[in-house]
Amino acid sequence: MKSEKKNKKKHNNHHNHFTTGYINFTKNGYAFVKIEKFQKDIFIPKNKTNRALEGDLVRIKFNEKYRNKRGIKMEGEVLKIVKRKTKKFIGILKIKSYSKYGLVVIYNKSIHVDIFIPINDSIKHHHNNKVLVKIISWPKKLKNPLGKIIKIFGKSGEYTTEMFSLLEEYEISYEFSNKIKSEIEKIYSETKKISFFNGNLRKDMRDINTFTIDPINAKDFDDALSIRKLDNNVWEIGIHISDVSHYIKEGSLIDKEAYSRATSIYFTGKVIPMLPEILSNQLFSLQPKKERLSFSYIFNINNRGKILKNWFGKTIIKSNRKFTYEEVQQIIDKKKGDFHEEINDLFFFSKILTRKRLKNGAIYLDRIEVKFNLDNENNPISLDLEKNNDAHKLIEEFMLLANNKISEFVSLNFKEKSSNRIFIYRVHDKPDFQKIFFIKKIIEPLGYFLDSNNLKKSINSLLKKIKGKPEQNMIENLILRAMSKAKYTTKNIGHYGLSFFYYTHFTSPIRRYSDIIAHRLLYYYLLNDDNYLNNNADNKTAVYRLKNMDFYEKQSLHCSHKERLAIDVEREFLKYIQIKYIKNFxxxxxxxxxxxxxxxxxxxxxxxxxxxxxxxxxxxxxxxxxxxxxxxxxxxxxxxxxxxxxxxxxxxxxxxxxxxxxxxxxxxxxxxxx
CATH class of the missing domain: 2.40.50.140 (Nucleic acid-binding proteins)
Structure with missing residues (x-):
């Protein structure tokens, strides 16, 4: 007992230490500073945070407060703010008639205090408006910082208010500059007449039955399918992707803006496009009855689903018809309608492809998606719990196939010609096995099991067993959280979930910059391939210059980061729509x-x-x-x-x-x- 007191006293008198780190606040106002060389964070009491805010880089003084059975507790105080993470915050303005100050209340975790706003005539009528506020000062005598409103989004809870404040919070661009608009107009005016391009310089696919299959409200059609029967046992199938990289030249203003955005953002009722709509919805879109430039994967397949021959290259197509998923599903079910033979042949092959993927170990997670229907004022009036039907699966299988085969083609076909072969891969690492262990502990009382020795097969078996059960959504969410996040990289490790060793994103260049990178790299390799160059080069004088590995890895990291931001902001907005809808009940x-x-x-x-x-x-x-x-x-x-x-x-x-x-x-x- 005496030795414990002596030990405690010894550590209470320990010399102070000084260090720098990032501070993280709890909702109760106290904080922790994480220092890499220590296993435990340094605790900062409420009264010693010294006007620091969440994420700030701070200089602190600390000591080893005491030692107990759990180890050393380190406590400190903030001496100064080295660098603010941000001075701008989004919150809701609250004004009381009798006060000289309004309050901007921040509801997310970005700040643990409200911000005082001096009331003047320009802001006093904006009570309950969502605003962007900037911290101007924080006098020592005040518990709260003083701020200035620099943007008013509108009444909290309204559709446009929530959307634009979220875009501001996540620093997502939603307008195109006048300079970019001028560049767009130049591209569009020069290429309005597609027939200007000589079809002999590309593989001409205009006379082959081709169609697009998309959601009912889709405006940008970046993929199309063609199919024709060559003999009794062999079909030729074409997967045609809009040739965006033909128009978007690397280093141009549009290219820089597309790279900055890296992805389109899909809100309920609104799209924030990566590329301007005059391009994405018109010139680049594979619209019916219009000649369009595409980048294609064309292959011959027999009636057993064996691929006999592959071809990759630039094409010119003319879609016969645009279908919605619902229309194609009806054709599959009833076996009649426009192009019913072609659609049912494609469906037949898609089922073979699915079986092959599952046999190869792919995880089959068939999620239900919540979709809301909005009225004219963008208020949610009903919801649909949508599940992928056969039409969705048909398109999905052929897009997966194209992404797999193109990645495989670049990685294997040019191995000898380019020792420093570079490509952008879509990779997916093995799951976190601690999280898998956590799932096992949760599901066993419910009568379900997972076999860690044969995890993929076991997960698929579990997914089948929970289908239609009340706990399905919960267990599927647990499985998703246990999975690693897919990302882009030049360092290929394969795709665990799909069981592909070679995989990329190639099929959506209108809405993903990663696909534009893949297009450029594939075209570079094709231009250096004698067989392609002699027969089908789109422009033999055009040479795309290959950059070094670091350049593409940086682009890959950027695309992965922007993808995560897009997922977060889409999820946040969907939560707002859900809350607004549920309020009616x-x-x-x-x-x-x-x-x-x-x-x-x-x-x-x-x-x-x-x-x-x-x-x-x-x-x-x-x-x-x-x-x-x-x-x-x-x-x-x-x-x-x-x-x-x-x-x-x-x-x-x-x-x-x-x-x-x-x-x-x-x-x-x-x-x-x-």
Missing amino acids: LGKEFYGIITGFTDWSVYVDILLFQTEGMVKLRDIKEDSYILNSKNYSIIGKKKRKIYQLGDKVKVKLMDINMEKKQIILSWMGNNMKN
Whole structure:
């Protein structure tokens, strides 16, 4: 006992240390600074954060406060802010009539304090508006920083307000400069007449039955399929992709802007395009009855699904018809309609391709997608839980095939000719096995199992077993979270989920810059291939100069980063739409599945909406529940009733917090295990 006190005293008197690191705040106002050489973060009390904000680079003084059985606790204080992460924040302006100051309340985790705004005539009528505010100063005598409003987005909760404030928050461009517009007009005016291009310099596919299959509201058609029967047992299939790189020259203003955006953003009811609509929806779009330039993968396949011959190169096509997925599904079901023979032949081959992929170990995750229908004022009025039908799967299989075969072609065909072979790959690493172990512990009480020794087969078996079960969405989400994030790189490790060793993104150059990179690299290799150059070179004098590996790796990292941002902002906006829609059902009761626990709450996925809400443990009236973190369950203190992950329960929609995008539920106490 004495030695413990002596030890504690010794460490209380430890010399101070000084270091620099990034600070992270909790919602309670205290913070931690992560220092790489220490295994534990340095704790910063509330009164010693010295006006630092989330993510700031700070200089701190710290000491080893005491040592106990858990190790050393290090506590410190912020001496100064070396560099602010940002001075600009988005929040909601709150104005009280009797105060000299308004408050901008920040609801995300980017800042732990509100910002004071001096009230003047220009802002006093903007109560509850979402605004962009800049911190001007933070006097020592004030607990809150002082700011200035630099942009007003509109009333909080409105469609355009939420969309444009999100784009601002994620620093996503949504307008094109006048200089870029001038460059676009020049490209468009010079190439309006596609017949200007001599079809002899490309493979001419204009007389072969070709069509596009896309969503009903699609405007940019960047892929088309052609098919013709060569003899009783052999078909020629063409996968044609818009030849965007023919028009977008590397280093041009449009190219720089497309690279900066790297991807289109898809909101419910609105698209923020990577390329201007006059190009993406018109000149580049493979519209019906119009001659269009394309980059194609054409192959011969027999009636057993064996690919006999491959060809890659530039083409000119003329689509006969644009189909929606719904129209193609009807043709598949009824075996009649426009081009029904061609569509059913393609469907036949797509099923063979699917079987081959699954046999090769591909993971088959067939997710339900939530789609909202909006009225004229962009308010959500209904939702559809959409699942991929046969028409979707048909297109998906041929796009996967093209991406696989093009990557394989570049990687293998030019191996001897280019020792420093460069390409952009779409890779997917093995899953996090700690997360797989976590899934096993959760699903075993529900009667499901995973075999780590044959994980892919086991996952596919699990996905089949949960199909149509209430816990399906929860388990699918757990599997998705366990998977590594796919990314772009020049260093190929294969694609774990698809079970392809060679894979790229080539089929969507209108909406993904990574595909433009792949187009340019493939064309470079084709221009250096004697067979292609002698027969089908689009422009024998044009030489695309290959950069070094570092250049393409930097571009790959950039595309991966922008893709993650796009996913995050799309998910955030969808959450807003979901919350706004669900607000119409306050007071109604629904069934849901328990998806998570914390010390103070239960999370429930509402089955009808595929949306997660929260019940506070203290609000469950039937008993006083506590968390059993080892068994992922809660247990009642008196009745000893247990609720586990995956249990089906009834809840009532009690409240909506639009700013925090939270759904507050009331517990109805029904436990109905399947």
